[in-house]
Amino acid sequence: MKGTKRFLIKSGTGSSLSEADSDYTIVVDDYRTEAETEGGRLIKYKKNVLNDLFGRSPPQTVTALIEVALGTYAADRLVKRGPTGAKEDEEEMLKSRQIQILYPVADVERWQSLESELNHAISFISRDNFQFRFIDAIDETQSNDGDDSEHCAQIPGADSVALFSGGLDSLGGQSHLTDEGHNPHFVSVDHGRNVGHLVRNFDHLFDGNLTSIGVDEGFSAYENTQFTRSFMYFAFAAAVAVALDVDDIYVPENGILSRFSSLESGWTTTRTVHPLFVKSLNRVFEELFPDRNIEITNPFLGYTKKDVVNSISNKENILFTRTCPHPRELSQKKDDVGHPYNCGECIPCLIRIIGLVNSKHQIQPDELLLDNNHFLKFNFSTVSAETVAHSEQGRQSSLSVFLLGLNTHLSFAYRIQTSTQKELVSSNPELLDPDIFELYERFSKEVFRTVEFFAAENQTLKDYVIEFLSLEDGELDSLT
Known part of the structure; x- marks a missing residue:
């Protein structure tokens, strides 16, 4: 593809692979090691949080899902959209990019069967042309999954996973799911932008029933739209769901922004919980975890923001939330x-x-x-x-x-x-x-x-x- 930016995603633990087919290397690492980036771009996440939930290192499929999601997010941040040249003639206001992601995996046939679905899903939410290529991992330390349920974490009563960001929708989701009789374990992805501080405002609501996973960009970002961040959120939510041996993932976002019908396609506002994207990602999870029934659901798809706010009983909590990205x-x-x-x-x-x-x-x-x-x-x-x-x-x-x-x-x-x-x-x-x-x-x-x-x-x-x-x-x- 003309003008394509090609990224190779590598694990910080090794993975020797020829980089001849890529322009840039993205190294995904945890906070405990100092990865040798060799001029590549480094993105870190607190893998020890998942290790604690699993009681060991997460299964290879879970690790691969997280790494490809983090690598995709990093590539999204590293490619500037550039001038649009938009005029008053309804020309597209956001410039689309050509981005290819190359990633070595152990179970290559399974992942290659998902290339088309991922291409469609990530291109849809990013409004770009993403192409994923999965190839055989050379690193012999990578192996196929064992029994995911053997070392599942024990969190009493947890029947699901729900994302929590400290915004109005996630606070409304916490209230709504509780009122509906669910007992979700909440997951927050702290990738900056005040998320960590916001979530700590609501410690009194969770009594320890929240897992926060830190993500840190070890590079200077060129692009601010971050449309692919929900792929990262959902990957971490799926990892926690596997660790807790639950299937339901709740992602609360009001139907106005989820469906995006009131806006044209050129806005920088996200459509990252759009029903079409959720449907695609559920198909990905179905293929990656065939022995489970992991499924993302948006409980607020039929809600306006007013409906979301009305589901929150405590006005004081509302005033602690922030919606602005x-x-x-x-x-x-x-x-x-x-x-x-x-x-x-x-x-x-x-x-x-x-x-x-x-x-x-x-x-x-x-x-x-x-x-x-x-x-x-x-x-x-x-x-x-x-x-x-x-x-x-x-x-x-x-x-x-x-x-x-x-x-x-x-x-x-x-x-x-x-x-x-x-x-x-x-x-x-x-x-x-x-x-x-x-x-x-x-x-x-x-x-x-x-x-x-x-x-x-x-x-x-x-x-x-x-x-x-x-x-x-x-x-x-x-x-x-």
């Missing part, structure tokens, strides 16, 4: 214990705001913990839809990103409320499903209730929305 880099404000605020400008922050102000908890503007609350403080009379810079869409966070995101969701919500289902299906085929259509009907009302909420303090917001959507007198009130 990049607060440390962008937020100037911090709470009393030093945690950065949500930036208030990116798409996840926009969805968070809509969910909070529509919830039963009566969240007030000063409780939103936003570095920038443009809904309340921005003078919308200074801009129009035509003056918002479309070239800013590829950025993670800015005033232009906020305004573009607001415009996009206003347009989407208005179409949902003023068009027939048949008309909508032509551009959004999944809205033919009555459950998905009903989900977005509820969300559309929440969008306009958010406008109403802040317009009580900022009249320019209401005027802007009326002009942007060309609404008749009184029509805005009917949309809430």
Whole structure:
């Protein structure tokens, strides 16, 4: 492939392999050894955490899954997307990349049968062209798996695994799963971006029923989008599930961001819990672990963010959460214990705001913990839809990103409320499903209730929305 970046993934414990077919080497290692990178890029994870759960080194299939996921994440971070050249003619706002992953495995036939599925799954979430090639491992210390269940960890009552990041969705997932009678063991992947600090805010909820796995990039990253990070999360969740001898993996994320129907494909917001990706990864797990029934489920696929927030009973816990994926880099404000605020400008922050102000908890503007609350403080009379810079869409966070995101969701919500289902299906085929259509009907009302909420303090917001959507007198009130 023209312009392809080729990465060889090697284990830090050895694995002598010719690097003639790769441009770069990514070394996956644990924190206990000093791997010789030989000019390669190093990514470390706390393998001892998994060793403790298994009572030994994890089975080879588990180790290989983790290493290929970490190597994929590292490659994602090492290849800059570069200038898009996007203009106002609806050209794709994110530049796709060609990335090939070469990885030596012991059970090569099993892994080669998964190449096509992984190519499809990772290319889908990253919006790139990923190609995986699995070859025979030369390292004779690698061997096929034994009996995974022989040394399973004993955690009393654990019936599943659930991911926890310290955000609203994961906190809602903890509440929801508990209320539903489940007893999951929670897994957090601490790869920076304030995750470790956030998770420690909720130690009182877990009483030790949480495994945190540290990941550290030993290189300078060139790309910030990190679309493949959920592959890394799910790989660690699957490893813990095997260690605990459970099959269910719960990944809570609201259906608005999971399905991604309200946004075009060019946004830097993730679609890493999209049903299609989850379905693909479940097929991968089925092939890798044929004697088990490991399956990822999103319990919030039919929930708006408001529904997620309403599943949380303790308002104080809500105020400890952070949804923004990049607060440390962008937020100037911090709470009393030093945690950065949500930036208030990116798409996840926009969805968070809509969910909070529509919830039963009566969240007030000063409780939103936003570095920038443009809904309340921005003078919308200074801009129009035509003056918002479309070239800013590829950025993670800015005033232009906020305004573009607001415009996009206003347009989407208005179409949902003023068009027939048949008309909508032509551009959004999944809205033919009555459950998905009903989900977005509820969300559309929440969008306009958010406008109403802040317009009580900022009249320019209401005027802007009326002009942007060309609404008749009184029509805005009917949309809430």
